[in-house]
Amino acid sequence: MKEPAPAALNPDDALIFVGETLNITCSADFQGTVSHARFLITTDTDKRILPPENQTKFGDSGIQTQLRITDDLSSSTSVSCLDDEVSLETIKLYVERPLKDVSNLSVVFLDDSYQHVYLSWSSNSEYYKKPDHVKTEVLYWYGSKPDWENGTLACDQDLESCDAFGFQGQSHFTVQFTVEHLSSSMRPGPDYLRPLFNTTLKSEHTFELAEIRKTGPVTDVRVRDIGKTCVNLTWALPIYFAKRCHHCPELRYQISLTRTDDKRFLIVSRTCFVDCKVAKSQASEMMLNNFQFQLIST
Numbered sequence: 001m002k003e004p005a006p007a008a009l010n011p012d013d014a015l016i017f018v019g020e021t022l023n024i025t026c027s028a029d030f031q032g033t034v035s036h037a038r039f040l041i042t043t044d045t046d047k048r049i050l051p052p053e054n055q056t057k058f059g060d061s062g063i064q065t066q067l068r069i070t071d072d073l074s075s076s077t078s079v080s081c082l083d084d085e086v087s088l089e090t091i092k093l094y095v096e097r098p099l100k101d102v103s104n105l106s107v108v109f110l111d112d113s114y115q116h117v118y119l120s121w122s123s124n125s126e127y128y129k130k131p132d133h134v135k136t137e138v139l140y141w142y143g144s145k146p147d148w149e150n151g152t153l154a155c156d157q158d159l160e161s162c163d164a165f166g167f168q169g170q171s172h173f174t175v176q177f178t179v180e181h182l183s184s185s186m187r188p189g190p191d192y193l194r195p196l197f198n199t200t201l202k203s204e205h206t207f208e209l210a211e212i213r214k215t216g217p218v219t220d221v222r223v224r225d226i227g228k229t230c231v232n233l234t235w236a237l238p239i240y241f242a243k244r245c246h247h248c249p250e251l252r253y254q255i256s257l258t259r260t261d262d263k264r265f266l267i268v269s270r271t272c273f274v275d276c277k278v279a280k281s282q283a284s285e286m287m288l289n290n291f292q293f294q295l296i297s298t
Helices: 209-213 239-245
Strands: 007-010 014-017 021-028 037-042 047-049 055-058 062-068 076-083 086-096 103-109 117-122 134-142 161-164 172-181 200-208 219-226 231-236 250-261 264-276 281-285 289-294
Touching: 007 076, 007 086, 021 037, 021 076, 021 086, 037 055, 037 062, 103 172, 103 200, 103 209, 117 134, 117 172, 134 161, 172 209, 200 209
Parallel strands: 014 086
Antiparallel strands: 007 021, 021 062, 037 047, 037 076, 055 062, 076 086, 103 117, 117 161, 134 172, 172 200, 219 231, 250 264, 264 281, 264 289
């Protein structure tokens, strides 16, 4: 077997995102002819040689390819430059999906005895190839957010809910999410990469406290059946209340039904919980929610 010739593979090991295109160049003193040179892609489950039409030759001293980063590449993918069957040089690509903002954000200002806002969201961790490399930081402000002042850190990256304390009668509440990809590997530079995605994503949301205080605990109330003596109702808990109190030993619903005219009912719901360790309260009561329905037939 012939000795491998000195080679340079550009870029070095790099973090790259699905959807980007990476220009890879292999420069070497190839033995014989450059026509024997090729690129080998190795993932966790597969090895494949890039076809000749996917590469460009530079005389007898180098070859180049444009590698489209697709979702079938594993989080750690190797790219090797081969001279015939001999590996000249290998680089590692740390493949990740583009960052996504948080989703399913719920914000509720609980009753005045709480003096704080409760937040819950989804971090989309199942979306990433390496979720432990993605950190979500949550900062919040009561009142107007000053440009020069940092917010209060709400919680660490392992949680998807937070309590924002410090309410002192302000009218606004602002929360900022920073989703960041943590990696010891540097991203490729702009000379061989089309930089389509960022390693940090920020989003900011502002709420009127008066509005989110009105958020009731019961949603999607529906009249399923109306009989001569009773009315069958169904309802659902919003995500913040379901996460907070589904383990409560005493979770009570009070539903009152009032006929406003011959064809209309007014439904008033109130939810309270007692001795709820999750809510850190001995007795608390959520705000009222009103729903009005019109009877289509009797």
